[in-house]
Amino acid sequence: MAETILLIDDDPAFGEELAAFLEGHGMICEAVAEPAAAIPRMADVKPDLMLLDQRLGATTGTEILR
Amino acid sequence: MNRASVAAEAVEQTLLRSVEAVQGIQALTQTRSNLLAEGNLNGAEAIADRLRAIVRSEQFGVLQVSTIDRTGWMSWSTTPFKGPLWLGDREHFLVHKNGEKGLHISAPLIGRASKHWSVQFTHPIVDADGNFGGVSVVSYDPIKLSDTLGTLRFGEKSVSAVLRIPDGQLIARSKDAEHQLGRPNEADHPAIIAARTSPSGTLHLKSIVTGRNMLAAYRTIGTLPLVVVIALDAESELADVESLAWSVHLAVFSAPLLAALLLEVMAQRLARQRSRAELDLARSRHDSAEYARGHIARLLAGLPAAVYSATVTASGEVRRFTLPDNVDRLTGWPLAELGDRGDWTSNVEAVSAERWCNHYRSVIQNGDAAIEYSFRRPEGSTMWLRDQARVLDAHDPDNVEVVGYISDITQERSLHEQTMESAKLATLGEMAAGLAHELNQPIAIMSLAAENACRTLETKGEAGIAFAIQRMNRIAEQARRARTIVDHLRIFGRKDDEKLGPVHLDSVVDGAMTLVGSALREAGIAVAVDVSGVLPAVHARQILCEQVLVNLLLNARDALDANEPEAPRVVTIAGSVGSVSDHIILTVTDSGPGIPAPVLARMFDPFFTTKAAGKGTGLGLSICHGIMRSFNGTIGAANSQGRGAIFTLVFPRAPSSPTAGELSTPEALEFHYT
Numbered sequence: 001m002a003e004t005i006l007l008i009d010d011d012p013a014f015g016e017e018l019a020a021f022l023e024g025h026g027m028i029c030e031a032v033a034e035p036a037a038a039i040p041r042m043a044d045v046k047p048d049l050m051l052l053d054q055r056l057g058a059t060t061g062t063e064i065l066r
Numbered sequence: 067m068n069r070a071s072v073a074a075e076a077v078e079q080t081l082l083r084s085v086e087a088v089q090g091i092q093a094l095t096q097t098r099s100n101l102l103a104e105g106n107l108n109g110a111e112a113i114a115d116r117l118r119a120i121v122r123s124e125q126f127g128v129l130q131v132s133t134i135d136r137t138g139w140m141s142w143s144t145t146p147f148k149g150p151l152w153l154g155d156r157e158h159f160l161v162h163k164n165g166e167k168g169l170h171i172s173a174p175l176i177g178r179a180s181k182h183w184s185v186q187f188t189h190p191i192v193d194a195d196g197n198f199g200g201v202s203v204v205s206y207d208p209i210k211l212s213d214t215l216g217t218l219r220f221g222e223k224s225v226s227a228v229l230r231i232p233d234g235q236l237i238a239r240s241k242d243a244e245h246q247l248g249r250p251n252e253a254d255h256p257a258i259i260a261a262r263t264s265p266s267g268t269l270h271l272k273s274i275v276t277g278r279n280m281l282a283a284y285r286t287i288g289t290l291p292l293v294v295v296i297a298l299d300a301e302s303e304l305a306d307v308e309s310l311a312w313s314v315h316l317a318v319f320s321a322p323l324l325a326a327l328l329l330e331v332m333a334q335r336l337a338r339q340r341s342r343a344e345l346d347l348a349r350s351r352h353d354s355a356e357y358a359r360g361h362i363a364r365l366l367a368g369l370p371a372a373v374y375s376a377t378v379t380a381s382g383e384v385r386r387f388t389l390p391d392n393v394d395r396l397t398g399w400p401l402a403e404l405g406d407r408g409d410w411t412s413n414v415e416a417v418s419a420e421r422w423c424n425h426y427r428s429v430i431q432n433g434d435a436a437i438e439y440s441f442r443r444p445e446g447s448t449m450w451l452r453d454q455a456r457v458l459d460a461h462d463p464d465n466v467e468v469v470g471y472i473s474d475i476t477q478e479r480s481l482h483e484q485t486m487e488s489a490k491l492a493t494l495g496e497m498a499a500g501l502a503h504e505l506n507q508p509i510a511i512m513s514l515a516a517e518n519a520c521r522t523l524e525t526k527g528e529a530g531i532a533f534a535i536q537r538m539n540r541i542a543e544q545a546r547r548a549r550t551i552v553d554h555l556r557i558f559g560r561k562d563d564e565k566l567g568p569v570h571l572d573s574v575v576d577g578a579m580t581l582v583g584s585a586l587r588e589a590g591i592a593v594a595v596d597v598s599g600v601l602p603a604v605h606a607r608q609i610l611c612e613q614v615l616v617n618l619l620l621n622a623r624d625a626l627d628a629n630e631p632e633a634p635r636v637v638t639i640a641g642s643v644g645s646v647s648d649h650i651i652l653t654v655t656d657s658g659p660g661i662p663a664p665v666l667a668r669m670f671d672p673f674f675t676t677k678a679a680g681k682g683t684g685l686g687l688s689i690c691h692g693i694m695r696s697f698n699g700t701i702g703a704a705n706s707q708g709r710g711a712i713f714t715l716v717f718p719r720a721p722s723s724p725t726a727g728e729l730s731t732p733e734a735l736e737f738h739y740t
Contacts, residue, residue, distance in 0.1 A: 013511050013544065017515045021517060055587050060590060
């Protein structure tokens, strides 16, 4: 079973390309551009790894981590 | 109010001009230091060249400009110096090292090498983190200043002096300066004591040099730690013209001659209109006005200014135009060559007859108005003049009496233009860090997309083409994104000499956000924009508008740095049509701690700086003020009712809009900041 990665970055173009890149390397990856959607998606996706951008408009990656 | 007060006011204006020039020079040294820190050696050298040119031309009485590094060693000077020079024990270094953030004026000293008197005007240089980074030193010639005071003398036995607040140190004196400059300071000088309670007033003094009784007026110089004292011999003061007092109060601009002229014109009117008894009275007033005028004319003859009187019709046409004898000192043209109005206007560039009419109509409507224009001198060169006019008497609408004050603002403008350009360079430097991030993002996406396309084509062959094409499109889109940023940067850095035209504020906001959006995001600030695309266009210049907005946004970011961590970090940009529909309003509101009242009162003064401004050049807001003025607009600041500061930009609506036909800025009022 491949590792699942949840990727949160407010630049959708960047999120999509990075997700495609990681999938090209055999991982399952979902990109989320809306920080508010990150927590609910986490419950569904149950990722092995989360990649959080630090600067996310009004909030930060550290904030979501907490 | 007596003659001494009038003189003190004139001296204050002269000194303010010199000191503002000094502070402009200090702002240039700060910019040079910023550019050096960023590794922009060409920019730093360009500023060094300008400073050397200022010293060479002996403008403003500046002898030398130098900088001291944070450890006390001289780091640069307009005059070559030998070997390492340690100044870390000097008063003017220590005072800033110990926390003085504003202008410091040192006691006059005789130079070890030059054997000449000099006064050091110093200001701290701040580094990129806003900490003490050294001292900017402008050496000023107190003898030259004293000579100027000497030419402004107001009678045989008068004497004028400039003292430092609060210790009464003598900085310049109209007589015997060479010897008096070395005398001990007088913290208990009556003018120093009086200046604590009131910025200007009159005093009775006994000269410490001659022991004579003197009547004196003192006046603090703007917001500087300086007071000018003008003492007149008591006897000569008794011959003063009582009636001069009220007339001076009527003059809004500091032209004493204007007051005398006013009195003279009133006397002439009385002579024409009143009874015999009043005529006699008027004549005696006229005589005394003449007497005062003689003194004041001598005082003003040395200043780069001329006062004229004129009569104007209701439609703004000039019927009579009388220039003073000293107009040749201002313009180089003898009075005989400027005999009528046409002689004057033929030398004025780019002001049409219609614009002149508009100007004087606005003088009549508003009571006063100013126009700036370039003026040809006899030898063919041009100078910049500011022509301020004021209504004296509007009883007869077809013969409105007007007085005007024309001053030479060529140096002021050239210095302003230099600082504008330097400030723009400095703003660019401030934005550079954020821009690096802004450019890195599309580059990272392009690199990922290219790799994804290659991999797909390699592993899936033809089946991967559709996916690869999407990646290629993404690369093109991100390349455009990067180009937009670079284009904006290029436009912003370019010298801007275009004319005013219609500008849409929504595109101004887009442009400014392209430049500083990432810097704000990086600081964790949310920007809310409420600027509708259907807002009428304003009469302005796109790049300058962006420069103003960039400055305000970077200021807002710095203000929010002072917030507690949990406080909201929000900046709101909103556009609207003003209550006067000719005005379009743009506000920038932040959720920072607001602006302290003392700062609020002075923040748009040229070269006023605060600690918070230490991150930049400290010139931002005065530049914004200058830019908004060039649009015939305004900039204002206040604390909003909730929390934070609110900056309000008022723009004139673009003339193409239906109601704003007459609002177009006269060409001569356009400031060609480059």
